[in-house]
Structures are given as C-alpha cells and as structure tokens.
Amino acid sequence: PCRWLPSGSLFPLSCIHTSTSLQKIGKWEKKNRIVYPPQLPGEPRRPAEIYHCRREIKYSKDKMWYLAKLIKGMSIDQALAQLEFSDKKGAKVIKEVLLEAQEMAVRKHNVEFKSNLHIAESQTGRGRYVKRLRCHGKGMFGMMKISRCHYFVKLVEGPPPPPEPPRTGFDQAKEYVQQLRNRTLVHTL
Amino acid sequence: VLVLVRSPLPRLRALLQRCWGRLERGLWPAVFRGQSPPWGPALAVQGPALVPQGMSDAGASSLLESVVWMAAPKQRRTIEVNRCRRRNPNKLIEIKRNIDVCPECGNLKQKHVLCGYCYAKVKEETRLIRMEIYKKEGGPFNAPTVETVVLYEGEKPTEKDEGKRIIERARKRPSWFVQN
Numbered sequence: 577p578c579r580w581l582p583s584g585s586l587f588p589l590s591c592i593h594t595s596t597s598l599q600k601i602g603k604w605e606k607k608n609r610i611v612y613p614p615q616l617p618g619e620p621r622r623p624a625e626i627y628h629c630r631r632e633i634k635y636s637k638d639k640m641w642y643l644a645k646l647i648k649g650m651s652i653d654q655a656l657a658q659l660e661f662s663d664k665k666g667a668k669v670i671k672e673v674l675l676e677a678q679e680m681a682v683r684k685h686n687v688e689f690k691s692n693l694h695i696a697e698s699q700t701g702r703g704r705y706v707k708r709l710r711c712h713g714k715g716m717f718g719m720m721k722i723s724r725c726h727y728f729v730k731l732v733e734g735p736p737p738p739p740e741p742p743r744t745g746f747d748q749a750k751e752y753v754q755q756l757r758n759r760t761l762v763h764t765l
Numbered sequence: 766v767l768v769l770v771r772s773p774l775p776r777l778r779a780l781l782q783r784c785w786g787r788l789e790r791g792l793w794p795a796v797f798r799g800q801s802p803p804w805g806p807a808l809a810v811q812g813p814a815l816v817p818q819g820m821s822d823a824g825a826s827s828l829l830e831s832v833v834w835m836a837a838p839k840q841r842r843t844i845e846v847n848r849c850r851r852r853n854p855n856k857l858i859e860i861k862r863n864i865d866v867c868p869e870c871g872n873l874k875q876k877h878v879l880c881g882y883c884y885a886k887v888k889e890e891t892r893l894i895r896m897e898i899y900k901k902e903g904g905p906f907n908a909p910t911v912e913t914v915v916l917y918e919g920e921k922p923t924e925k926d927e928g929k930r931i932i933e934r935a936r937k938r939p940s941w942f943v944q945n
Contacts, residue, residue: 646858
C-alpha cells in the first residue's frame, strides 16, 4: 500500500526489504512506519499514534497481562504513577517502555505535549520458552519452562476517552425488547 | 508445568504384593501356580465355596489404604472457565488512589510513606556524615560520651555547642537540615 512509502520517494522498488542480519522486524515495529497522505483543510486533525514494544522480557505473560490490563485506557501520567508504586517486577519494565515511548513521541512523532498522551492499547505476547531440568529429591526431576514475554503499547495523542458506563439491567432489558421487536415473518406476503 | 516421574506408592505396592500372596497361597481357589497343588490327588471334589476370609483384614487394610485415593481433577478445565477465574475483578490489580505529589521535590509519593527521592537525599548525606565520624574516631568502640554537632562551611560553634564533639562537612548547609 502507498502508505508505506515515505513522501517524495521516486523508486518504489527500493523499498523492498530483504531480511538482513537483523532477523525479523516485528509487525508492531513496522506500524510506526506508515505515512498517511496529507490531510485536507476541512478534516479534523488525526491524532498521533505511537507504537512501541519490548521483546523477550524475563517475566510470565499471564502476570504481565494484569499490569497491561491495569494501564489500558489511562493517561500516561496516571499510568506511570500506578506503575511506580506497584510491587510487581513487570511494573518497572513497563514504566521504562512507557518513558521510552513518550520520548520517541516528542522527538520523532511531532507530539507537542508529552502529558497529552493516553494509552490506547497495551498487550502482552508470548516470548520464546526454554525447557530446563528441575531437580527434586530422591533423584526425581521435572521439566520446567523458563518463560519470557513481549509487551506492546500504543500511545495516542489527546486526553483519555471517558470510560464506558457499565451495562445495567435496564439496558439489557431494552436490548431484549428491541430484539423481540425486530423479529419479522419470513417467506410470507 | 512440572511432570513428576515417580514409582508406584509403597503402600499400593504392598497392597498388590499382599493380594498376589493371597492368590498364591490359594485362599481364592482359582489358579494353581506350580505343578504340585497343595491338595492331594484328584477326586473331583469341588472345593467349598469359601467365603473369602480375606474380608476382615482386607477391610482393615482398605481402610488404611483409603487414604491413598486422593482428590484429582476429573475433567480438563476449559479455557473459558480458566479465563473467568483469572480475569475475575477480585484478581485484577486495583488502582491506587493514595498517590500525591511531594511538596518538596515534586516527585510522586504515597500518602502514608515518605517521599523516596527526599529519603534517598537524606540517606546519602547521612552516609557522608558517618564517613567523617569514622575518620575522626579511627576505629570501633571509640564513640565519645558527649553529643555530636554537624557544622557546614562557614559556621562557628555557638555557646550551646560547648562540650559537644564537632563534625565538619565541606559543603554548604542543605536547606532541609535546619541548624538549632
């Protein structure tokens, strides 16, 4: 797609990347490279999006998921405050990632105010596992796996969106009634 | 995920051995193990249908062995059930509402805890003062019986600091260390 070409390049074939020594550039890192066509004067301003990730963190992906769930939808200042006083090992790592992403946003992605960012998405992924022997007593052994995880974050410029009001019973009842009303007769006149 | 490799439990093994022993001894008249049966030559007399006498002591041993039958999951828990348990709100991390801004340095601090940055500052200064004290004393067990006063650059001991030991620090007095 034309979004991948930086503006003003003449040779479309030069952007074919053959995988060099830097094995694989993951999909999340590539999302930072998309370039949109210039906006028309009437359009509302497209908020800046910054994708950042850290790979092969020595932590469990399930335990990291709890921290990622905590941060989803918060403003970056609130997220940093929560992570600073969290006792988890992954909190320190995620805090570093967020600070790096904030720095990147200000320097490269034309973000004016570093506090005007909020966390749109934060996900964890499974890294490479390694199997190791764990020795028990009486010569018994078990196989344990040393787990690693990736952490992905997407910062978007602007204040955080207001949280959705929780679904009440009244809403559910209204939806049910609406479903009943949508029923029609098929294969008839 | 741990997978334990263990031999069958010794109690189970003992039970199996006892059962096999009973079979061999012929309490349950079914199988002749060797060539020479324990009874005499063959009149076709059926052995009496023995009420298995092993019942009484089998009952006692099965009571002992009933401890061996431990609780184990019957069905694999599906991922939906697992997700419901792991993502239950009581398992999620709660957001902390007791975070404030330290009025001294501007870093974040919890309401009931000292500011980490200010504490580190004070700790560092205390370490340097203690190094000065160590240099003055020269060794362990040389602490004087009088009080100590810390003076910074350009400060003179007052009348109140008459009999006290004086520690000099070669820097300006920090704003948070108030002089009496």
